[in-house]
Structure formats: structure tokens, C-alpha cells
Amino acid sequence: MKPNNRGLLWVDKYRPGTLDEMDFHLELKERLEGMAQRADIPHLLFHGPPGSGKRTRVSCLLRLIYGPAAEKLKVEHRSFKVGDPPKEIEMTILSSIHHIEANPSDAGFSDRLIVQELIKEIASNAPLDVTAVRVPFKVIVLHEVDSLSRTAQQALRRTMEKYSRTCRLILMADSLTKIIEPLRSRCNLVRVPSPSEKEICDVLQKVSKEEGFELPDQFAVKVTKACSRNLRRGLLQLQSSKMDNYPFAEDQPVSRADWELVCIDIASLLMREQSNKRLLLVRTRFYELLTHAIPADAIFESVTMELLRSADQEIAPAICECAAEYEHRLRQGQKAIIHLEAFAARFMQIYKEYIDNQYSMLIDDD
Amino acid sequence: MDIGDRASVLSTPWVEKYRPVKIKDVAHQTEVVAALEQAVERGGGNLPHLLFYGPPGTGKTSLALALVREIFPKEILSQRVLELNASDERGIRVVREKIKGFAQGAVGQAKVKDGKTIPSFKVIILDEADAVTGEAQTALRRTMETYSTVTRFVLICNYISRIIAPLASRCAKFRFQPLPTEVSFNRLSMICKSEQVTASEDLLKLIITRTNGDLRKALMTLQSASRMVPHGSEIGDKEIALASGEVPQELLERFRSAMFADSSFENVQSVVDDVVLGGYPADGLLHQLCDLLVEEDYAELDELQKSALIMKMARAESCLADGASERLQLLDVGARGMYISKSRENSSSLFKV
Numbered sequence: 001m002k003p004n005n006r007g008l009l010w011v012d013k014y015r016p017g018t019l020d021e022m023d024f025h026l027e028l029k030e031r032l033e034g035m036a037q038r039a040d041i042p043h044l045l046f047h048g049p050p051g052s053g054k055r056t057r058v059s060c061l062l063r064l065i066y067g068p069a070a071e072k073l074k075v076e077h078r079s080f081k082v083g084d085p086p087k088e089i090e091m092t093i094l095s096s097i098h099h100i101e102a103n104p105s106d107a108g109f110s111d112r113l114i115v116q117e118l119i120k121e122i123a124s125n126a127p128l129d130v131t132a133v134r135v136p137f138k139v140i141v142l143h144e145v146d147s148l149s150r151t152a153q154q155a156l157r158r159t160m161e162k163y164s165r166t167c168r169l170i171l172m173a174d175s176l177t178k179i180i181e182p183l184r185s186r187c188n189l190v191r192v193p194s195p196s197e198k199e200i201c202d203v204l205q206k207v208s209k210e211e212g213f214e215l216p217d218q219f220a221v222k223v224t225k226a227c228s229r230n231l232r233r234g235l236l237q238l239q240s241s242k243m244d245n246y247p248f249a250e251d252q253p254v255s256r257a258d259w260e261l262v263c264i265d266i267a268s269l270l271m272r273e274q275s276n277k278r279l280l281l282v283r284t285r286f287y288e289l290l291t292h293a294i295p296a297d298a299i300f301e302s303v304t305m306e307l308l309r310s311a312d313q314e315i316a317p318a319i320c321e322c323a324a325e326y327e328h329r330l331r332q333g334q335k336a337i338i339h340l341e342a343f344a345a346r347f348m349q350i351y352k353e354y355i356d357n358q359y360s361m362l363i364d365d366d
Numbered sequence: 367m368d369i370g371d372r373a374s375v376l377s378t379p380w381v382e383k384y385r386p387v388k389i390k391d392v393a394h395q396t397e398v399v400a401a402l403e404q405a406v407e408r409g410g411g412n413l414p415h416l417l418f419y420g421p422p423g424t425g426k427t428s429l430a431l432a433l434v435r436e437i438f439p440k441e442i443l444s445q446r447v448l449e450l451n452a453s454d455e456r457g458i459r460v461v462r463e464k465i466k467g468f469a470q471g472a473v474g475q476a477k478v479k480d481g482k483t484i485p486s487f488k489v490i491i492l493d494e495a496d497a498v499t500g501e502a503q504t505a506l507r508r509t510m511e512t513y514s515t516v517t518r519f520v521l522i523c524n525y526i527s528r529i530i531a532p533l534a535s536r537c538a539k540f541r542f543q544p545l546p547t548e549v550s551f552n553r554l555s556m557i558c559k560s561e562q563v564t565a566s567e568d569l570l571k572l573i574i575t576r577t578n579g580d581l582r583k584a585l586m587t588l589q590s591a592s593r594m595v596p597h598g599s600e601i602g603d604k605e606i607a608l609a610s611g612e613v614p615q616e617l618l619e620r621f622r623s624a625m626f627a628d629s630s631f632e633n634v635q636s637v638v639d640d641v642v643l644g645g646y647p648a649d650g651l652l653h654q655l656c657d658l659l660v661e662e663d664y665a666e667l668d669e670l671q672k673s674a675l676i677m678k679m680a681r682a683e684s685c686l687a688d689g690a691s692e693r694l695q696l697l698d699v700g701a702r703g704m705y706i707s708k709s710r711e712n713s714s715s716l717f718k719v
């Protein structure tokens with residue numbers, strides 16, 4: 001693990017540049033090397049949770065395919081004229097002479113048109129004489145494909161087949177579940193799991209050595225537990241914990257992002273008192289989070305996990321059920337706050353009922 | 367797509383490289399293959415509008431492309447065939463104008479070239495037609511009528527229920543079947559030979575079961591697995607499990623026993639964590655679990671309890687399709703399963719939703 005000059009944050013500074021530098025999932029490394037050796041590589045779909053290192057691996061793969069030229073990247077803000085009537089859409093594109101990268105879900109309703117535009121552009125620039133080049137295709141990397149609309153995903157089906165001789169798609173997604181089946185079956189799936197706790201712990205220790213500070217095992221383990229196997233989050237937590245207090249004290253809490261602290265607070269407010277007044281108070285907290293652009297689904301998960309941690313196992317099914325239900329409604333509704341609030345109110349009801357007749361077995365859900 | 371020189375063959379992914387070129391190369395769909403062969407033999411003149419429907423990877427697109435390649439010589443293919451798919455603008459306006467514009471252009475009388483009759487119509491292939499809105503389908507129906515003498519339509523879709531009846535009734539309908547094991551097996555063996563891949567008979571059969579008659583997926587799995595072993599070495603079960611993207615049995619087993627045997631919410635949470643953080647798809651887990659529940663008998667669950675759990679899973683699956691959180695949906699299923707397996711006597715409460 002070698003530091004680079006990509007910034008002050010350890011997450012950037014210690015981002016591996018080649019597959020050899022990746023500290024975990026060595027078998028995946030071999031797999032990617034095997035793929036890169038031949039030109040008949042199919043479209044690829046990299047999927048795995050945030051912070052599992054998909055992006056790094058994709059960059060490494062491109063380097064394996066094209067050599068160092070794939071790393072000479074150019075950032076462009078381009079505007080596309082798409083649709084009918086034509087509409088101008090701004091989009092940030094990252095490109096090398098061999099590939100382009102974009103996040104088409106940024107284009108909202110026009111995502112389908114942008115995707116098609118990019119593919120046509122790349123396909124029309126295909127080398128005329130495929131025998132003259134070592135790699136006879138270009139690559140289009142699309143980020144956050146799980147946020148693409150269904151229409152945009154549908155539109156990729158036949159397009160992927162039609163242009164597969166001259167261009168290859170590398171799709172990236174946090175979760176396969178949100179990718180329509182016909183796209184999954186048109187791609188070689190590359191699953192990138194989160195690193196294990198041990199792997200995270202090892203990376204934290206390596207960074208501490210490189211940075212020259214003392215990291216007691218016990219604190220490294222604490223950070224590992226707190227970051228839910230997300231290395232990016234773990235490194236941020238370690239760095240800001242160190243700024244909070246160093247040398248690390250035995251009882252020092254792991255530094256957490258502000259929004260996580262608010263979620264923990266919401267959960268404890270809900271557990272301690274169930275009343276109208278409390279609901280109003282919780283509501284202001286939800287608002288606070290939403291105005292800071294924290295995604296509502298992340299709030300749902302975080303508050304639920306916190307509630308599950310503190311409440312009795314007996315009401316876990318009821319809590320899970322109402323969390324699952326209201327989080328789902330989020331997808332169909334318009335205003336997140338209503339569903340968050342409904343969840344809070346429902347939880348209070350469940351919890352109060354449980355406390356009130358703790359002797360009776362309670363699973364009530366309607 | 368033309369597979370011309372060697373280099374481009376070497377750089378074509380297997381699914382495209384082994385796409386059937388001739389009508390007769392399309393395996394297993396005997397009824398439609400026979401019908402089209404016959405129509406082509408007679409010069410294609412009396413070809414009806416066609417509607418191909420059926421599950422993914424069964425040869426629908428391949429057959430439509432093979433058909434037009436057999437009725438038209440290569441030079442005029444692009445004048446005579448319009449391929450529209452879900453990537454194209456397909457609102458009403460486009461259906462009216464683009465299709466109209468294409469259909470209107472004259473083609474003249476049927477000609478004979480090299481002893482083959484070239485029919486005097488154009489073909490419009492509308493792939494992924496189930497993604498066309500109802501309104502646009504209605505417009506399409508009128509266009510179809512207006513130009514019925516000079517055009518033939520080939521509509522392709524997965525779900526025939528999404529095609530409006532007046533449109534479907536104007537076409538000769540052909541249902542594409544999932545490919546049976548022997549057929550897929552022959553295809554895969556042939557490809558193994560030509561790509562110099564070593565795989566046992568059982569292994570190919572394993573791929574086929576895992577991909578449920580979707581030959582594209584089977585091919586993709588085979589190619590992807592073949593890259594995990596050094597050239598020429600034998601592919602094993604491990605590679606197939608990785609390549610097919612399924613949830614490992616071990617995780618399924620843990621999820622099941624967390625619910626029924628240990629009845630521990632903590633264990634449910636830890637499996638759900640391992641599924642989500644492992645990057646496994648929650649919907650895949652539910653599908654596999656459902657198969658398991660239906661196929662096997664469990665001492666821990668009676669029929670009623672099983673049904674209650676499957677109903678919960680079905681609901682979670684549909685929520686996932688709407689984009690709901692994987693973690694919360696799986697926790698809900700897990701916690702519910704735990705509760706259901708514990709409450710044996712009280713059957714009516716099992717079904718509360």
C-alpha cells in the first residue's frame with residue numbers, strides 16, 4: 001500500500017491504482033486478469049455495495065485492457081441536445097482515447113436518450129480496420145445503472161446486442177435487484193462484495209503505519225464494527241476520530257457522520273417517550289436530515305437498525321414489518337417526510353402497546 | 367451483423383458469435399422455423415404479419431433477423447428492413463411518421479434475382495414491442511392496415527398480454543419455448559468444442575438447470591466461467607456458481623435455519639448483512655428460497671405456515687421490484703419467518719398482512 005498525491009483524505013490518498021495494490025478479494029483480481037487477456041470479453045456488470053471497490057476495479061480492468069493510455073483522463077462538461085422537442089442537457093463525461101464514463105441517471109427523465117446518444121457516438125467512432133488495432137472495441141462505463149429508469153434499461157437490451165462488436169458496456173450498480181432481468185442476462189456478472197471485517201482492520205492498520213501513528217487493535221476493531229464493512233466510511237471515521245482525540249482513549253467513541261448521529265438521536269427519542277409532542281420533535285429532526293440531502297432510504301435504514309438494537313427481540317418482527325412497509329411507500333409517494341413520520345408514529349404505537357401489556361404476546365400489524 | 371474477418375470473430379462475445387444465422391439454425395422452435403422456411407421457399411410473397419413471443423434467450427430476435435436475411439439480398443437489406451426497438455423513440459408521433467415514411471417508399475414489383483424471388487414488400491421488425499404504450503399500439507394498428515399490401519410487421523415481445531388484442535389478432539402468433547435440456551446441451555457442447563473449453567457433461571447440465579432454458583444466459587455463464595480457469599483446464603461447479611450470480615446454498619441454509627431452527631433475530635440480522643454486504647441480489651435470494659420451500663418438506667413448518675411465509679416473500683419481492691430497500695425487506699421476511707415458525711396453533715394470525 002503506497003500513498004499517492006491524490007489528496008489529504010486518506011480515502012483518496014490510499015486508493016489503490018492497480019489490481020496488485022488491492023488488499024482484498026485476490027480471486028477477483030485473477031478473474032479480471034483472465035478476462036482482459038482476450039478480445040471477446042462480453043459486456044460486464046459490476047455489482048456490490050457502496051465502498052466495496054467497484055470503481056477501482058473497473059479502472060484497473062481498463063488499464064489491463066488498454067494499457068496506461070486508459071488512465072489519461074479528460075473531464076468534460078458537455079451538453080447534449082436530445083429528445084423531441086429538443087432539450088439541452090448538461091452532463092459530465094470522463095474520457096480517455098479508448099473509453100468514456102458517465103453517470104446517465106443524472107439526466108433524470110432524459111436518461112434513456114443520453115445513454116443512446118453516448119452509445120451511438122462511441123459506436124460510430126469504431127476503428128474501420130479492426131485488424132490494425134490490438135483491442136478492436138471501445139468501452140462505455142455507465143455508473144449507477146440501478147438508478148436508471150426502467151425505460152432506459154429496456155432501451156439497452158437490443159442496443160447492447162447490436163453494437164457489441166465495436167463497443168462493450170461496463171455497467172456499475174450497487175445492487176442487482178434494481179437491474180431488469182434482461183440486462184442481467186446480457187452481461188457477465190462481476191460481484192464485488194464488501195471487504196470482510198478482517199480485511200478492513202488490516203487496511204486501517206496499514207494506513208496507520210504509513211501515516212506513522214499508533215492504532216491500538218481495540219480501536220481498529222471498533223472502527224471496523226462502526227463502518228459496516230464500508231472501507232471508505234471506515235477510513236473517514238478513523239481519520240476524523242484521530243482529529244477528535246489522539247492518542248486514542250480506551251473509551252473513545254468512533255467519530256460518526258453528523259447525519260448518523262441525528263438518526264441515533266431520533267431512535268432514542270422514539271424509545272423514550274411516545275406522545276404527540278415527541279412526534280413533532282422527531283419531525284423537525286427528519287426535516288433537518290432531508291434538507292441536508294440525506295436520502296430518505298438511508299434514514300429509514302439507519303433509524304430502524306438503531307431501534308432494533310435497543311428494542312426487545314420480541315417486537316423485532318413488528319418493527320421490521322412497519323419499516324419495510326413505510327420505506328416501500330416512499331417509492332410510490334412524493335414526499336418523503338410523510339412516510340418517515342408515519343413510520344415514527346406507527347413505531348410509537350407498537351412500542352407503547354408492547355410496554356403497556358408486556359405480558360401478552362404481541363404481533364399486531366394491519 | 368456480419369462476421370467477416372478473423373479479427374472480428376475473435377473479438378465477438380460468444381452470445382453474438384453463436385447467434386443463429388439461417389432460419390434453420392434456430393434450434394427447437396420447430397413450428398415457426400418450419401412455417402418460415404416454407405414461406406421463404408415460396409418466395410416470401412405470402413408471408414403474414416408475425417408475432418413472436420416467449421421468454422428471453424429463446425431465439426426470437428435471432429429468427430427475425432435470419433428471416434429478413436433470407437428473403438432479401440444483402441445489398442437491399444437496409445432499404446427493405448426497418449428495425450425498431452425499445453431504444454428508439456416510439457411514441458405515437460414516431461409510429462405515425464417514421465413507420466409511415468419508411469412504408470410509403472415504393473418497392474415496385476416482385477423481382478427475381480439469381481433464381482430467387484424478392485418479394486415486393488418491406489419488413490418492419492418491432493423488437494421489444496411490449497414496451498410500446500397502448501396508445502402507440504393503437505396508432506400502429508391503423509398504420510398496419512393502411513400499408514398492409516406493402517409492409518410486413520414482425521412484432522417481438524416477452525409478454526403477449528401486453529400487446530393489445532386488435533394488433534395481436536392481425537398477426538400469425540408464434541410462441542417460443544424455453545429450450546429443453548438436450549437442445550441447449552448440444553449447442554453448449556458444440557461451442558465448447560469450437561472454443562476449446564473443457565467441461566464435463568454434468569457441468570453443462572448444471573449450467574442449463576441454473577439458467578432455466580435461457581440459452582443466452584447459459585452461454586454467458588459458460589463464457590464467463592471459462593475465463594476463470596487457465597486455458598484448457600476443466601471448469602468446475604465453483605466457477606459456475608460464481609458466473610451464474612446465484613446466492614450460495616450455504617447462505618440460503620443459514621437464512622432458513624435462522625428463521626426456523628435457531629429462531630434467533632440476531633442470526634437473521636447477521637445473514638441479511640452477509641447477503642447485502644456480499645453483493646448478492648435480494649430478489650435472487652427470495653426466488654431460490656421459494657424454490658427450496660416448495661420442493662422440500664420441513665419438519666419445522668406445516669403447509670399453512672409455509673403458505674403464510676411464501677405470501678410474505680411474494681409481497682417482499684414485489685416491493686423490491688418497486689425499488690424498496692433490500693435490507694429492510696429481507697429483515698421483514700426473516701423476522702416474519704421466525705414468528706410464523708413459532709406460532710403453530712394460532713393459524714389465523716399467520717396470514718395477517
Ligand SMILES: Nc1ncnc2c1ncn2[C@@H]1O[C@H](COP(=O)(O)OP(=O)(O)OP(=O)(O)O)[C@@H](O)[C@H]1O
Nearest residue numbers: 381384385392393422423424425426427428581582
Ligand atoms: N433457439 C435458439 N437456437 C440457437 N441459439 C439460440 C436460440 N435461442 C437463443 N439462442 C442464443 O441466445 C442468444 C440470444 O438469442 P435471441 O437474441 O434470439 O433471444 P430473444 O428470444 O430475442 O431474447 P430476448 O427476449 O431477451 O430479446 C443468441 O445469440 C444465441 O446465441
Ligand SMILES: [Mg+2]
Nearest residue numbers: 426427428493
Ligand atoms: Mg431479443
